[in-house]
Amino acid sequence: MTHPADPWPAPRPNGPVHGTVRVPGSKSLTNRYLVLAALAEGPSRLRGVLDSRDSRLMVQALTALGASISQVAPGTVEVVPVPDGGPRLPADGVTIDCGLAGTVMRFVPPVAALASGAVHFTGDEAALARPMGPVLEALAALGVRVDGPGAETGTLPFTIHGGGADGGRVEVDASGSSQFISGLLLAAPRLRRGLHLVHTGASVPSPEHIGMTVAVLRRCGVTVDDSVPGQWRVSPGPIRSLDTAVEPDLSNAGPFLAAAVATGGTVSVPDWPAETTQIGDRWRSILPAFGATVEFSPVPSASGTTGTETRTDTGTLTVSGSLDEDGRPRITAPGDLDGTAELAPTAAALCLLADGPGRLTGIGHLRGHETDRLTALATESGRLGGQVEEGPDSLSFPGGRDHLHGATLQTYEDHRMATFAAVLGLAVPGVLVRDIATTAKTMPDFPRMWTGLVDGSDGPDA
Numbered sequence: 253m254t255h256p257a258d259p260w261p262a263p264r265p266n267g268p269v270h271g272t273v274r275v276p277g278s279k280s281l282t283n284r285y286l287v288l289a290a291l292a293e294g295p296s297r298l299r300g301v302l303d304s305r306d307s308r309l310m311v312q313a314l315t316a317l318g319a320s321i322s323q324v325a326p327g328t329v330e331v332v333p334v335p336d337g338g339p340r341l342p343a344d345g346v347t348i349d350c351g352l353a354g355t356v357m358r359f360v361p362p363v364a365a366l367a368s369g370a371v372h373f374t375g376d377e378a379a380l381a382r383p384m385g386p387v388l389e390a391l392a393a394l395g396v397r398v399d400g401p402g403a404e405t406g407t408l409p410f411t412i413h414g415g416g417a418d419g420g421r422v423e424v425d426a427s428g429s430s431q432f433i434s435g436l437l438l439a440a441p442r443l444r445r446g447l448h449l450v451h452t453g454a455s456v457p458s459p460e461h462i463g464m465t466v467a468v469l470r471r472c473g474v475t476v477d478d479s480v481p482g483q484w485r486v487s488p489g490p491i492r493s494l495d496t497a498v499e500p501d502l503s504n505a506g507p508f509l510a511a512a513v514a515t516g517g518t519v520s521v522p523d524w525p526a527e528t529t530q531i532g533d534r535w536r537s538i539l540p541a542f543g544a545t546v547e548f549s550p551v552p553s554a555s556g557t558t559g560t561e562t563r564t565d566t567g568t569l570t571v572s573g574s575l576d577e578d579g580r581p582r583i584t585a586p587g588d589l590d591g592t593a594e595l596a597p598t599a600a601a602l603c604l605l606a607d608g609p610g611r612l613t614g615i616g617h618l619r620g621h622e623t624d625r626l627t628a629l630a631t632e633s634g635r636l637g638g639q640v641e642e643g644p645d646s647l648s649f650p651g652g653r654d655h656l657h658g659a660t661l662q663t664y665e666d667h668r669m670a671t672f673a674a675v676l677g678l679a680v681p682g683v684l685v686r687d688i689a690t691t692a693k694t695m696p697d698f699p700r701m702w703t704g705l706v707d708g709s710d711g712p713d714a
């Protein structure tokens with residue numbers, strides 16, 4: 253693969269962008285399936301798995317803990333679980349590099365708690381700022397010894413000494429990240445007494461992601477009772493092996509769909525699940541707030557005997573923007589958009605380009621993401637000449653893009669800051685993006701896919 257230029261000149265189309273984009277597998281589903289497959293009662297087969305920095309870090313982490321994960325065909329991996337009784341870890345333990353992956357740093361420590369031996373967790377420098385305290389406190393409350401410098405500060409690096417966890421009731425303040433809950437729930441069926449997790453803080457962000465965790469656990473035959481709001485009871489028991497395909501990453505579809513809105517064009521994403529737990533399905537309601545039309549066409553069944561049957565499990569999502577009487581993209585003022593979570597950076601790019609004001613609310617926890625995304629989005633918008641008001645948990649955009657001008661945008665090792673910049677580059681001349689390669693966290697092929705869509709250089713399938 254050729255290395256993209258740094259800074260990377262964001263491609264700017266001559267007119268509306270039209271194309272079809274196949275997005276790679278979901279990061280959130282890939283890393284959940286990998287964890288459950290590593291803890292399952294037999295081998296699993298996963299198709300359409302994401303191959304990116306975050307998924308590779310997860311594969312390495314689970315391999316260090318005794319799972320055996322191999323690619324058996326392009327995009328297909330076989331997972332042989334950690335042997336019963338846990339892996340035989342070396343006397344001085346193993347080290348797990350979490351990179352900047354929230355799913356690795358929050359999902360793997362509870363798995364390490366099941367092993368016997370020391371598991372040291374480290375990560376990128378930027379990862380040391382991401383909150384871990386509630387996970388470490390919950391593990392300690394469950395009888396797991398946690399030490400190392402981060403045990404005091406509630407951050408990486410830390411060491412988990414597994415073998416002591418029995419399960420039972422535990423309280424967790426997950427107002428900082430839904431991943432604190434997801435991580436504990438994923439390993440919970442393997443605890444002798446299961447887990448009764450009680451959330452104690454303000455509201456849990458990204459509730460869709462907890463719904464996804466519960467859904468994948470149930471799919472593996474695990475009993476989860478979530479009938480009491482803010483509480484989850486996971487029964488102890490085996491985790492059934494998986495033989496499944498990973499849905500495309502609908503959050504990562506966002507910047508491509510936003511390209512239709514930003515340029516007044518049309519972008520289609522095939523293999524869109526008709527029903528899903530992914531938060532990215534919310535593009536269907538978010539993009540119309542910017543004036544886009546969203547259409548879902550179920551795909552005709554390949555195996556239908558009558559030739560008229562339709563499969564309702566997937567379809568193609570098509571987003572169309574529009575042009576005003578002067579031939580300029582019409583991007584309507586979205587008003588308030590609440591709880592956009594990991595979709596916020598892409599929504600922010602459209603808010604900046606919109607014809608009137610918009611506000612993203614309920615996103616305070618994004619300060620603990622790859623970077624403090626509220627400050628980063630406000631700062632980088634400012635570089636382009638956009639005056640964004642940063643509140644404790646909101647961003648307000650005045651709208652009106654005529655005064656925006658080119659600039660070199662920083663990305664803070666944050667893949668979604670990079671795609672935010674790329675979307676703006678569609679409409680604002682002279683946008684350069686620092687470290688576009690940071691998109692490798694979840695979408696290593698992003699620069700080629702984006703250029704293919706914008707230039708049409710790869711034909712209709714970018």
Ligand SMILES: O=C(O)C1=C[C@@H](OP(=O)(O)O)[C@@H](O)[C@H](O)C1
Pocket residue numbers: 279280281354355428429430431434457458461593594617
């Ligand atoms: O469980 C997951 O797969 C994720 C949960 C969310 O984390 P937060 O709850 O910390 O926002 C989301 O933003 C992240 O990208 C992925």
Ligand SMILES: C=C(OP(=O)(O)O)C(=O)O
Pocket residue numbers: 352353354355594621622668694
């Ligand atoms: C917050 C994100 O990632 P992570 O899984 O590292 O938390 C994200 O992808 O927007």
